[in-house]
Amino acid sequence: MKVTNFEDRIHVIDEDSNVTSVIKNIVEPNEQEDAFYVCDVGDMVAKYKTWKTQMPRVEPHYAVKCNDSPIVLSTLASLGLGFDCASKGEISKILKLGVEPSRIIFANPAKPASHIRYANTSDVKMMTFDSASELYKVKKMFPEAKMVLRIRYDAEVAQCRLGVKFGCDPVLEAPHLLQLAHTLGIQVIGISFHVGSGCGDPPVFYKAIGAARKLFDYAEMELGFNMTLLDIGGGYPGDKGTSIDKIAYYVNKGLDDFFEDDTVRVIAEPGRFFVASAYTLVCNVYATRTIGDNQDPNKHTMYFINDGVYGSFNCMLYEDRKVTPQLLKINSTTEYPSSIWGPTCDGMDVIARSIMLPEVNIGDWIVFEDMGAYTLSAASAFNGFPVPKVHLIVDQPTWYFLRDEVCLTNEHFALGNDNIRLGLDDDFSAKPWTYPELPVSMSISRFDISNGEQYQEHVLDYAKP
Numbered sequence: 001m002k003v004t005n006f007e008d009r010i011h012v013i014d015e016d017s018n019v020t021s022v023i024k025n026i027v028e029p030n031e032q033e034d035a036f037y038v039c040d041v042g043d044m045v046a047k048y049k050t051w052k053t054q055m056p057r058v059e060p061h062y063a064v065k066c067n068d069s070p071i072v073l074s075t076l077a078s079l080g081l082g083f084d085c086a087s088k089g090e091i092s093k094i095l096k097l098g099v100e101p102s103r104i105i106f107a108n109p110a111k112p113a114s115h116i117r118y119a120n121t122s123d124v125k126m127m128t129f130d131s132a133s134e135l136y137k138v139k140k141m142f143p144e145a146k147m148v149l150r151i152r153y154d155a156e157v158a159q160c161r162l163g164v165k166f167g168c169d170p171v172l173e174a175p176h177l178l179q180l181a182h183t184l185g186i187q188v189i190g191i192s193f194h195v196g197s198g199c200g201d202p203p204v205f206y207k208a209i210g211a212a213r214k215l216f217d218y219a220e221m222e223l224g225f226n227m228t229l230l231d232i233g234g235g236y237p238g239d240k241g242t243s244i245d246k247i248a249y250y251v252n253k254g255l256d257d258f259f260e261d262d263t264v265r266v267i268a269e270p271g272r273f274f275v276a277s278a279y280t281l282v283c284n285v286y287a288t289r290t291i292g293d294n295q296d297p298n299k300h301t302m303y304f305i306n307d308g309v310y311g312s313f314n315c316m317l318y319e320d321r322k323v324t325p326q327l328l329k330i331n332s333t334t335e336y337p338s339s340i341w342g343p344t345c346d347g348m349d350v351i352a353r354s355i356m357l358p359e360v361n362i363g364d365w366i367v368f369e370d371m372g373a374y375t376l377s378a379a380s381a382f383n384g385f386p387v388p389k390v391h392l393i394v395d396q397p398t399w400y401f402l403r404d405e406v407c408l409t410n411e412h413f414a415l416g417n418d419n420i421r422l423g424l425d426d427d428f429s430a431k432p433w434t435y436p437e438l439p440v441s442m443s444i445s446r447f448d449i450s451n452g453e454q455y456q457e458h459v460l461d462y463a464k465p
């Protein structure tokens with residue numbers, strides 16, 4: 001397969017460079033203020049190698065919803081991953097990469113009719129379901145589909161609980177749905193579950209695999225289905241410093257104990273794991289506001305940056321997500337009470353409340369790591385603030401690997417860091433922003449109603465905030 005749809009070229013960086021040096025390279029000429037991402041393609045390749053080592057029996061089908069950027073989809077397609085698509089649009093994107101329909105699972109248990117028809121004409125046969133109504137739709141629109149029953153099996157700790165929306169009860173509902181499928185003559189090939197995104201409860205995988213085994217037995221022995229697929233869903237962490245070791249332990253143990261026979265194909269739908277740490281977001285501080293005076297115990301400084309919860313930080317609105325701001329340049333050793341706000345006019349557009357930060361100046365840059373998952377895919381340009389551009393980088397060994405092993409061509413790469421800043425801030429004048437000369441303090445006239453006299457009151461220190 002030849003991948004040809006990259007929007008931008010991947011910059012092959014030399015061995016002395018890394019994400020931080022690339023960020024500095026971009027901001028140091030002081031010629032731009034737009035927020036931007038740096039995406040390290042090598043990080044995704046490293047994740048793939050980790051997955052293969054940790055869970056060799058499990059075929060990852062990347063969850064497209066997590067980050068559907070061309071670079072992510074193309075790289076993962078080139079590495080041979082399958083894909084979990086939730087809609088006609090996602091399926092079409094993946095098919096356009098040249099991925100065979102058999103490598104796609106349509107893993108949305110509730111699908112609009114036209115999307116089912118599209119799956120049919122595109123030959124994407126594997127689809128999940130968790131209700132009777134879906135079976136009736138499939139019977140009418142895609143009777144040859146290979147259905148996978150999604151059961152509910154929630155982790156006790158998860159950043160985003162998906163069981164509230166999808167997955168039937170494995171004991172009370174699943175047998176009836178299998179019976180209905182049998183009566184309708186619909187082929188059921190397997191069981192799927194999703195324990196919840198950002199799972200903090202690794203043993204849940206073992207228990208869920210055990211529950212799936214029981215349904216395999218019921219479907220095969222009582223109804224005569226040929227059950228060949230186990231789909232263990234998503235939920236694997238992907239931030240820097242996290243690991244899938246524990247989850248892998250429970251998954252492998254579950255497969256050994258309950259699915260010893262390796263004729264059953266085992267797939268997973270990881271999203272976050274593959275992309276979270278590959279993306280680093282860099283935002284510019286373009287305004288500050290100090291609340292309270294020195295006597296006020298709640299005095300703090302608000303910093304306004306040019307990306308917020310309607311853009312990349314949308315994940316903060318719908319999942320239990322905290323981000324860690326890191327200053328690219330440290331201006332002081334002392335830290336002060338601070339908060340960080342996004343650029344829109346909405347009061348909800350806040351990224352960090354009540355944090356301690358060193359002194360921050362207008363024009364400074366704040367770096368947020370681990371911003372690849374559930375950020376760009378749902379970001380909007382609300383209030384006219386653009387979604388940040390992405391700079392793609394790769395280290396030389398990964399470049400050789402991608403180029404030689406997975407059929408990328410030289411056209412996809414640019415050597416060196418020289419033009420890495422291309423495409424940013426077309427209309428930004430190359431003048432650094434500096435504070436103008438300001439009065440150190442200001443007084444205003446007040447009127448005293450008790451004696452009718454005017455007096456001067458000192459109100460503000462206008463020295464550099």
Ligand SMILES: Cc1ncc(COP(=O)(O)O)c(C=O)c1O
Nearest residue numbers: 063197198234235269270271272
């Ligand atoms: C059906 C399905 N599969 C996979 C995923 C990906 O989950 P994660 O990013 O936690 O791996 C999701 C996330 O919402 C999902 O809904």
